[in-house]
Amino acid sequence: MCQVGLWIRDCTPGQRGATLTRWPDSSGISPPITLPAALFFVMSGCPCTEASIREFDRLLEGIDALHRPEVTIIVCGEPDPSFEERLNRIFPFARIRRDLDGREARRFGATTSGQLMIFDQGSRVRFSGGITVARGHEGLSKGSVTVREILSRPRSSDEPNRIVEFPVFGCPLPCETADAHSLAKDDAAPGDE
Numbered sequence: 001m002c003q004v005g006l007w008i009r010d011c012t013p014g015q016r017g018a019t020l021t022r023w024p025d026s027s028g029i030s031p032p033i034t035l036p037a038a039l040f041f042v043m044s045g046c047p048c049t050e051a052s053i054r055e056f057d058r059l060l061e062g063i064d065a066l067h068r069p070e071v072t073i074i075v076c077g078e079p080d081p082s083f084e085e086r087l088n089r090i091f092p093f094a095r096i097r098r099d100l101d102g103r104e105a106r107r108f109g110a111t112t113s114g115q116l117m118i119f120d121q122g123s124r125v126r127f128s129g130g131i132t133v134a135r136g137h138e139g140l141s142k143g144s145v146t147v148r149e150i151l152s153r154p155r156s157s158d159e160p161n162r163i164v165e166f167p168v169f170g171c172p173l174p175c176e177t178a179d180a181h182s183l184a185k186d187d188a189a190p191g192d193e
Helices: 001-008 049-060 079-090 101-108 142-152 180-187
Strands: 037-042 070-076 095-099 115-119 125-129
Touching: 037 180, 049 142, 049 180, 070 079, 070 101, 079 095, 095 180, 115 142, 125 142
Parallel strands: 037 070, 070 095
Antiparallel strands: 037 115, 115 125
16 A cells, blocks of 8 residues: 555655746846756755756756756755755766755746756746656656657747647645745746746
8 A cells, every 4th residue: 555655745746837938037147148058957865856856857867968958056045065965076067056945936937846957048948847758767758758869959030939848746845835826927028927
């Protein structure tokens, strides 16, 4: 009986946040200019996050430096210097940002640890979701395959915006998620609702 309960928990995605189509104007994080951008929302102390980190590392290993996005890892919740140092070792090319009060997570509609967002150079969302097959489980997933495809093929400026979404399997981010949808919606560009 216990194994069935764990399986159900592992295969249950986290709460879905607001869907954005563009980079929020009110964000304190600079939007992409010359390269695509990847925002990766994580928290320390979560086994689900550990699997997402390993998958993100594997995903980026398969992308040459020319096509690698500008990576920003947003660490939500209480500061954990050892966790942040480990992230710096795994992703030496990434910017690590603390989001103690969850404000950036709310602006981007991120509610679950392990959420990855890919933006093109025009600040348009191309992908939003998870890259693991279940909570705390590694392995090839539709999300990671899709991200690799998106990053290996640049989008032309006249191509219509198509956002690909996948569920995020992880723990809730330690921020007030009740107003995540309204804050992200307030930041949306006209016509994005």
